[in-house]
Amino acid sequence: MAQHFIVIGAGIVGISAGLYLQRDGHRVTVIDERDPGDGTSKGNASIIAIESCIPMATPGVAWDVPGYLSDPMGPLAIRWSYLPKIAPWLIRFIAASKPDRVEEISIALRSLMLQALGAHKTLLKETGEPEILRETGWLAIFETDKKFQSYQWDLDIQRRRGVKFDIIPAEEVRQFEPSLEPIIRHAVYYPENAYAANNYRLVKLLAADFARRGGVILKEKVTGFDIGLNGPTHVNTASGKHAADSVVVAAGAWSKQLTRQLGHKVPLDTERGYHVTLPNAGRMPRMPLYSSDHSFVITPLDVGLRFAGTVELGGLEAAPDYRRAEILMKHGRRLFGNLDETGRSDWMGFRPSMPDSLPVISRGTRWANTYFGYGHGHIGLTLGPLTGRLIADLAAGRDPGLDMRPFRIDRFQRVHLGW
Template structure:
């Protein structure tokens, strides 16, 4: 590989964040090249739930969450788990997670999440219009489902937060009201909240592929190569790849759960951990799903993907190297069968992927503190698809030295 021309921008990562950033930078007149070690949407972006979760404004680290964590962590198949082989390694991250749940820090993270969600919602609509992407969208709303009055009442403060921030919803108080929106649920679900403005993509892999094709059609370039290190040299940033050095005026690091390894080669350390997500995708005809279903007490969702059904979620904090535990996917599927008695669970395809998670639930969208020509865009957790278009616009603002649309300190590389 030869060096990029002086005006070029190199994006490392061809997932939904990297592709969105590449498209936005291209739209603003830059020559952009994308590098990825495995190809377009070959990691977490390929098999997410396909949801734009703009209503999920509450950070994972909420006040009091550490009182619940021991019960979750002791259940190896529960909604939040840490494999014993990884427990010591993740202890520093868990300490930061606990600190992020302190009320003052939680309130600051909530405010930052709200502003990023609002910006990302508007940015997504601009992106959809720009690439003629409406046929790949499903605007069918979402049901959050509760078993009994007590569980529903415990969730009301979160619904009140949504109301305060302008999120539309209807609260449902009987199985009959729920069935009007989604028939076929077990009667154990007595209450729900319905967010009508929730949307999904038809298939996250197809959406990422659509963005990649738009980028290529406009003169962009996507190559497959691993990147092993970054350095600053003569006012440019240089990526050391498996095919040799590649230089550019700016490098955007958007390689998800692997991003902190590249940052470390610049001398920067980030408390980035890996939410290992599991799912099973069932073929068309598995169930007559009308809307996205969320089971908050069980940590998983059921969503429509390319006419089939995807059952997935939960959080396993286990890093990049431990082998998958597909019993987690099987447990979720068994629960889904109990919750949706008519669900046909045959013919499914299992998957496990890595979601990059910061302890305060906020991504890093920031210039590097060590190399001004490097911009970071990673750490979105399970909200990468949701926040991709908004992140892309903020990255473009940083590279152009424009005042960003949001106050950027909550997402700064130096906040840790």
């Protein structure tokens, strides 16, 4: 039966949920305090990372935590002042690093990835600009033999999950990607990956399509809900009350408090990340690159060359530390030689991250008219459209074509005895 859905959040996830719910005949209102795409979806690395099936926490991560605290400029850093708040999340993060959990998590991630690109294409077809999607693959590059040797562990998991890749012989790397300085010793090409020529415009295009189909987008801050006998009846904002039959929380890194008001506790936190974009870089790789040694991504966007990555556990309130963006540039200059930095822009965004690296894509178990789609961490652009489709499937009672248990909202509320 057609309903009125209110989706909170106009990032890649919320807008995609709106579009898929519309396809089922529902009336949809999206509410966001900012303009569509102006949250974390604005400045990511723009990769549709189909190869990504390895969680952030891997065996041995517990031994790395002291290093995260002592090196504020490392690829993963924890702010001391935030340690007491993030400690429960870190404990779960370390628990998720056990080999058998990593295996389970990688299976769950791969099940999503196999459907992720299809969902992008389905939505993009309707926007009039499907060519924004570039199916080039991406290249993981290694400057040291040591890093490449340790990467064999990653390749083994990827093999087990059926990820496609080609190891590029050292002498062919320069030919494969001529824009790089001759400092790369190894490379692995992943043909399944794609990217958007402009991640921000991608969300804007989808939002415009949503509005064209009768969707309403309100620029208001959601403060809470009126709860009736059968769940939320109204979504409350600073400007008033909006009646809804069902509610979708897709508020990215800001979803935790809203979720709590709807009866669930989730260990959501944020992995802050940075980017530098050079509109006139003067060098452009022919496809996105991943620096395995320093854990960041380089993407040839239509707005310039973007260096994006790093993880900072520092919460939603602390001011950005743009020295972290400068570190990305330092590596970028080494990889590409002279880069023109005129017009450079730096940015910081809040990845919405669950400690087990799995998103929440779920119907509420407290109230049947609540749905949750967030916590995608490093892969929210990749999985945004699919998450929208899965939420619509859950609402329609359709078979989503994959095991949804790993993504349940209440998975941390239960003792873990397998899914």
